[in-house]
Amino acid sequence: MTNKNNPSLNLALCGSLLLSIILLLSKPSHQALDDNDIGFIIPNPRLLKAYIALQFWKLSITSDPNGFTSNWCGPNVCNYTGVYCAPAPDDPDCLTVAGIDLNQANIAGTLPEKLGLLQDLALFHINSNRFCGTIPDSFRNMQLLFELDVSNNQFSGCFPSVVLCLPSLKFLDIRFNQFEGEIPSAVFDLKLDALFLNNNKFTSSLPNNIGNSPVSVLVLANNNFDSCLPPSLTKMAGTLNEIILANAKLKGCLLKDIGLLNQVTVFDVSFNNLVGSLPESMGNMKSLEQLNVAHNNLSGAIPNSICCLPKLENFTYSYNFFCTEPLACLKLKVKDDRQNCIPNRPFQRSPMECKTFYSHPVDCGASCCLPRRPAPSTASAPTTLAAAPEHPEDWGAFSPGHLHHP
Numbered sequence: 001m002t003n004k005n006n007p008s009l010n011l012a013l014c015g016s017l018l019l020s021i022i023l024l025l026s027k028p029s030h031q032a033l034d035d036n037d038i039g040f041i042i043p044n045p046r047l048l049k050a051y052i053a054l055q056f057w058k059l060s061i062t063s064d065p066n067g068f069t070s071n072w073c074g075p076n077v078c079n080y081t082g083v084y085c086a087p088a089p090d091d092p093d094c095l096t097v098a099g100i101d102l103n104q105a106n107i108a109g110t111l112p113e114k115l116g117l118l119q120d121l122a123l124f125h126i127n128s129n130r131f132c133g134t135i136p137d138s139f140r141n142m143q144l145l146f147e148l149d150v151s152n153n154q155f156s157g158c159f160p161s162v163v164l165c166l167p168s169l170k171f172l173d174i175r176f177n178q179f180e181g182e183i184p185s186a187v188f189d190l191k192l193d194a195l196f197l198n199n200n201k202f203t204s205s206l207p208n209n210i211g212n213s214p215v216s217v218l219v220l221a222n223n224n225f226d227s228c229l230p231p232s233l234t235k236m237a238g239t240l241n242e243i244i245l246a247n248a249k250l251k252g253c254l255l256k257d258i259g260l261l262n263q264v265t266v267f268d269v270s271f272n273n274l275v276g277s278l279p280e281s282m283g284n285m286k287s288l289e290q291l292n293v294a295h296n297n298l299s300g301a302i303p304n305s306i307c308c309l310p311k312l313e314n315f316t317y318s319y320n321f322f323c324t325e326p327l328a329c330l331k332l333k334v335k336d337d338r339q340n341c342i343p344n345r346p347f348q349r350s351p352m353e354c355k356t357f358y359s360h361p362v363d364c365g366a367s368c369c370l371p372r373r374p375a376p377s378t379a380s381a382p383t384t385l386a387a388a389p390e391h392p393e394d395w396g397a398f399s400p401g402h403l404h405h406p
Contacts, residue, residue: 042075046088049117050077050097061109063130068105088120089144099123103149106130116141127151127173135160147171151196159183159202164190175199175219188213198222198244211235221246221268228252234260246292247271253364254298259284268292270316275299276362282306292316294336299362304328321349321357 042048058072068081077097078085084099097118108130116138123146132154139145139162146168156178163172164186172187173196182204183197189212198221206225211232216239226249237260250272259281261267267288274296282288283305291312299321307315307328314334317325322340329335338347341354348354 044095046094046096046120047075047077047085049119050083051075053112053114053117054080054083056112056114057109060112061107063106063108065106068102068107084123096120099125101125102129104128108132111136113138115139118142120144122146122168125149126153129153131155133157135162137162139163140165142166144168149173150177152176155179159187163187170194172196183207185209193217195219206230208232214239216241218242219244220248222248224249226251229255229258231255234258237261237263240264241287242266244268245272250274252276253362254279254282257281261285263287265311266290269296271295273297276364278302278306280305283309286310288312290314293320295319297321297357299323299341299357302326302329307332321354323354323358 042051054072054077058069061069064070070081072080072083077083078095082100082102082105083097084101085095086098088094088096098120099122100118101123103125104127106129107126110133111131113136115136119141121142122144124142125147127149128151130153131150134155134157135150139148143166145166148163148166148169148171151173152175154177155174158181159179160174161184163169164184169190170193172190172192172194175196176199178201179197180201180203183202185207187195188207188210192213192215194217195213195215196217196219198219200223202223202225204225205227206220206229208230209232210230211234213236215236218236218240219242221244228251229245234255234257240261241263242265243261244266246268247270250269252274253276254269254274256279258279262285264285265287267285268290270292271294274293276298277300278293278298280303282291283303286309288309289311291306291314294316295318297320298317301324302317302322304326306312307326312332315329315332316334316336318336318338318340320340322337322342325337325340325342325345329337337345339349341349341357
């Protein structure tokens, strides 16, 4: 154990250990560390590997203004700031590094491949730092990793596919980075409890197997999916509690059976390009507390059953083209109906803007989300829109019955 009251002794010991490690690592690659080598430095081979990994990581750090890694010196890695030890799952008599937590340390640097030596790691948290580069492929050695949080850093490149090789992973958080390109569909086959991919630069469409995911929390906001909601989304009904898809470039209509997600408490699809009406089935989402569909191109009448949901506290549907709202909506604790086409409500769109919008029928297949219906013949074409009133006071007669939503 190092002597915390004698910095000079600690520094000398650290230097001696590092020199020994370097000599051992200089062996030909086909020669593994034997028991005598390990015993010469640290009696526990797992902690020796952890020492090597952490010393390589410290060398990869370019800035540590708060000194989080200043005591990362000496053989007792369990005393390092942010490093947590516990008995090994397969050997209770053997101490090993089980967790790393350097959240909000403002550290800059990269993650070296040697971190893969931390094979017993269950938790790796480094959110709110300035780490860049990629997630090392050696992380595949962390077969016990349960939580991986690298959010709010400067990582870039493709989706870190190494996470697909982590059988114990339950919590994945890579939000607020610069990851780009496609999200592998295999991500949604992982047995995760929570998945945070928001605030990156992903551009792929949401895959059809998204409904295979057993997560309770799914956050994909602030990406560039240019995608419709896959029909399999409703297969998540048994586990999903929160889904946030705001500003994700979603298009098309909401799924008619979206109400099957009856355990969801937070549903946010705001700031997208969704069209059509709110499905009547949403009235079955009895657990819903927060509903945000603002800043889309949704239209028609808001179903009374939605505003009568027993737990609904906040319903935001501003900046759409809804033409009627039930009285129950006005009685909600928090609501926002601005910039719609609702008669006798303040801060609505102009009659001309509403008339122009409603002059074009909604086609849920226009965005290639669904097969488009054949155009009806002129003789049998249904009326899609009654003539919109010229004056605001006449908008009350403009009922949702005049609308045709495929």
